[in-house]
Amino acid sequence: MMTTKDKIIAIDLGGTSAKLAIVSTNGEILQKWSVNTVVLNGGKAIVPNLIESIQERMDLYQLTTEDFLGIGMGSPGTVNHIDLTVIGAYNLNWVETQNVGEQFSQAFKLPFYLDNDANIAALGEQRHGSGDNASDVVMVTLGTGVGGGIIVDGQIVHGNSGAAGEIGHMTIDKDSGIACTCGKIGCLEALASATGLMNLTREYSEEYSGDSEIKQRIDNGDELTAKDIFEASEQHDMFAKHVVEQFGEYLGLGCSHIVNMLNPSKIILGGGVAQAGEYLRELVARHCDNYIFPALKGKTEIVIASLGNDAALLGAAELVNDGKLVG
Amino acid sequence: MMTTKDKIIAIDLGGTSAKLAIVSTNGEILQKWSVNTVVLNGGKAIVPNLIESIQERMDLYQLTTEDFLGIGMGSPGTVNHIDLTVIGAYNLNWVETQNVGEQFSQAFKLPFYLDNDANIAALGEQRHGSGDNASDVVMVTLGTGVGGGIIVDGQIVHGNSGAAGEIGHMTIDKDSGIACTCGKIGCLEALASATGLMNLTREYSEEYSGDSEIKQRIDNGDELTAKDIFEASEQHDMFAKHVVEQFGEYLGLGCSHIVNMLNPSKIILGGGVAQAGEYLRELVARHCDNYIFPALKGKTEIVIASLGNDAALLGAAELVNDGKLVG
Numbered sequence: 001m002m003t004t005k006d007k008i009i010a011i012d013l014g015g016t017s018a019k020l021a022i023v024s025t026n027g028e029i030l031q032k033w034s035v036n037t038v039v040l041n042g043g044k045a046i047v048p049n050l051i052e053s054i055q056e057r058m059d060l061y062q063l064t065t066e067d068f069l070g071i072g073m074g075s076p077g078t079v080n081h082i083d084l085t086v087i088g089a090y091n092l093n094w095v096e097t098q099n100v101g102e103q104f105s106q107a108f109k110l111p112f113y114l115d116n117d118a119n120i121a122a123l124g125e126q127r128h129g130s131g132d133n134a135s136d137v138v139m140v141t142l143g144t145g146v147g148g149g150i151i152v153d154g155q156i157v158h159g160n161s162g163a164a165g166e167i168g169h170m171t172i173d174k175d176s177g178i179a180c181t182c183g184k185i186g187c188l189e190a191l192a193s194a195t196g197l198m199n200l201t202r203e204y205s206e207e208y209s210g211d212s213e214i215k216q217r218i219d220n221g222d223e224l225t226a227k228d229i230f231e232a233s234e235q236h237d238m239f240a241k242h243v244v245e246q247f248g249e250y251l252g253l254g255c256s257h258i259v260n261m262l263n264p265s266k267i268i269l270g271g272g273v274a275q276a277g278e279y280l281r282e283l284v285a286r287h288c289d290n291y292i293f294p295a296l297k298g299k300t301e302i303v304i305a306s307l308g309n310d311a312a313l314l315g316a317a318e319l320v321n322d323g324k325l326v327g
Numbered sequence: 328m329m330t331t332k333d334k335i336i337a338i339d340l341g342g343t344s345a346k347l348a349i350v351s352t353n354g355e356i357l358q359k360w361s362v363n364t365v366v367l368n369g370g371k372a373i374v375p376n377l378i379e380s381i382q383e384r385m386d387l388y389q390l391t392t393e394d395f396l397g398i399g400m401g402s403p404g405t406v407n408h409i410d411l412t413v414i415g416a417y418n419l420n421w422v423e424t425q426n427v428g429e430q431f432s433q434a435f436k437l438p439f440y441l442d443n444d445a446n447i448a449a450l451g452e453q454r455h456g457s458g459d460n461a462s463d464v465v466m467v468t469l470g471t472g473v474g475g476g477i478i479v480d481g482q483i484v485h486g487n488s489g490a491a492g493e494i495g496h497m498t499i500d501k502d503s504g505i506a507c508t509c510g511k512i513g514c515l516e517a518l519a520s521a522t523g524l525m526n527l528t529r530e531y532s533e534e535y536s537g538d539s540e541i542k543q544r545i546d547n548g549d550e551l552t553a554k555d556i557f558e559a560s561e562q563h564d565m566f567a568k569h570v571v572e573q574f575g576e577y578l579g580l581g582c583s584h585i586v587n588m589l590n591p592s593k594i595i596l597g598g599g600v601a602q603a604g605e606y607l608r609e610l611v612a613r614h615c616d617n618y619i620f621p622a623l624k625g626k627t628e629i630v631i632a633s634l635g636n637d638a639a640l641l642g643a644a645e646l647v648n649d650g651k652l653v654g
Contacts, residue, residue, distance in 0.1 A: 078622065088622075134487065135487070136486055136487050136491075148588070150588070150589075152479050152484050153482070153484075155480070157479050157480075157589065158590070159463055159589055159590025159591060159626075160461065160462070160463050160590055160591060160592040160626060160627070161590055161623070161626045162590075163590045163620075163622060163623055163626065164463075164588065164589050164590040165588065165590075166587045166588070166590070166620045166622075166623060167587065167588060169587050169619075169620035170583070170584050170587045170588065171580060171583060171584075171618045174580075174618070182620055182621055183621055184617075184618065184620075184621075253498060253501075256497070256498060257497050257498075257584050257588070258588070260493045260494065260496050260497045261475070261477070261491065261492065261493070261494060261497065261584070261585070261588060261589075262477075262484065262486055262491050262588075263485070263486025263487055263488055263489075263490045263491040263492075263493070264486060264487060265487040290511075291498040291501070291511065292496075293490075293493045293496035293509055293511075294509055294510055294511075295405065295415070295490060295493075296488070296490055296493060299486075299487060299488045299490065300487070
């Protein structure tokens with residue numbers, strides 16, 4: 001029987017679960033499932049569990065390694081995409097170096113590719129989502145933190161120690177007095193993530209004395225989310241509007257640094273906060289425009305991510321496609 | 328007679344003169360000369376003059392196109408490295424699109440490559456100077472303005488419209504009140520070029536009342552240069568020291584954006600201001616370190632450019648070497 005090697009195994013490893021998929025080489029998700037991430041005992045069971053789950057699924061679908069071009073995986077932490085190792089993925093309890101590539105190579109006779117989770121999400125959106133396959137694209141993921149993935153000439157930018165794309169830790173307002181989890185003051189992540197929005201909300205609530213339902217709820221000690229603040233701003237709550245404008249100014253300034261430095265076709269806003277959609281997009285684009293070099297105006301489009309969680313799976317699969325291209 | 332095609336013609340076009348060289352394919356400058364840039368009449372004579380000068384030199388050294396691998400050139404303005412055109416090079420009077428590549432191709436049966444002057448200087452330093460041939464390097468040129476050239480994976484980053492590397496126009500202090508020539512407020516160029524240093528000097532002189540020779544010279548209406556301010560700072564003039572520290576903080580913050588985003592091996596400081604050497608290097612590295620993501624500390628070295636004007640010529644030659652590599 002002829003085998004075609006037209007399928008890829010894609011893995012998006014996270015702190016609570018790993019998402020897995022069988023993806024066609026042209027980017028169609030054929031099967032998708034997930035596995036709990038067991039972080040006990042230094043996360044030693046994580047990779048064996050993934051391997052076991054893949055073997056089960058291959059049996060279930062009557063597939064063999066002959067059907068696959070390779071395995072592509074995204075991981076949190078500091079990923080060495082050449083040695084295929086991960087270190088410092090604290091939400092996995094992976095403190096020391098993990099030889100992820102070695103474990104996969106022993107289990108499957110298949111090429112294995114590994115990259116950082118923010119990078120593969122950027123690659124997925126660039127190739128199959130809002131990136132429209134443009135060669136230069138930057139993805140900014142707005143969740144609890146601010147992540148970044150940079151694509152130049154169609155390829156992930158890794159930098160000299162695999163840590164390029166720390167967009168969330170650019171110092172955007174050193175005078176803000178708002179501390180970041182990294183220990184610095186005024187990082188983009190401390191000002192313009194979901195957490196950052198709440199930081200700005202708390203700060204402004206101390207000085208605001210006008211009429212505002214949101215402000216009342218804060219004073220009542222209600223737990224608010226980024227979504228609540230954005231919705232109140234859209235409904236013209238003046239307190240929320242001020243906070244969201246400040247958030248937009250910070251994020252717009254951060255995006256302008258990306259535009260001035262890299263002149264990408266698109267900046268793709270993803271993550272939970274990007275569910276605010278067009279309201280967020282217009283906000284960020286408007287502020288960004290104030291800070292970009294005049295000759296660059298209109299050269300970079302700010303767009304909302306379109307693939308959700310599938311971005312990482314499709315990006316992981318693209319690592320395998322690219323590996324095939326280069327050899 | 329066998330010909331070897333082991334030579335390259337390199338051109339570094341500037342507003343007052345063009346530097347030209349015959350460079351060996353391994354980066355040795357064999358002959359060097361210059362031609363005045365005639366900007367009259369829309370700069371129409373510039374390219375014909377370059378072509379004539381090259382033909383003269385080839386005759387003089389008894390060389391033919393058979394001895395050359397190609398011609399590489401750097402130009403000010405907005406360069407399209409694919410169409411081989413230049414637009415908006417105002418110091419050359421090139422306001423409209425100039426078909427530079429077409430003119431060279433008609434004159435010589437040789438491959439012709441063209442890029443932005445800041446980009447080829449970065450490529451030259453990366454391959455033959457302080458870049459030590461590291462794959463990821465950013466050059467920051469500190470002259471009248473602040474220029475930038477970004478090398479990722481050994482190649483120039485162009486961005487979607489050929490304008491990547493506008494490092495000088497990142498907004499570094501929007502509250503500074505210092506206007507940039509581009510029309511924005513608080514660009515890196517307005518704060519941390521030679522011009523920027525004088526802007527900071529003037530601003531601080533209005534509020535400084537202590538003892539300072541530099542301050543006295545300003546009050547006397549003496550014309551001061553960036554070199555004067557740096558020298559006075561090294562000699563512990565308290566006024567100059569304050570200004571230079573502020574300059575270093577702005578430039579360090581700008582460099583930290585580069586580090587956090589691109590994680591390069593090196594940031595190379597070039598241009599006239601970089602003649603301050605180790606004093607400048609230590610100043611910028613110290614301030615930069617305060618603003619980089621902790622995990623990135625120690626991963627990027629800040630160094631002073633080593634090739635001077637030859638960087639651009641060697642970078643222009645490398646365009647030809649790379650052209651050969653890809654096809």
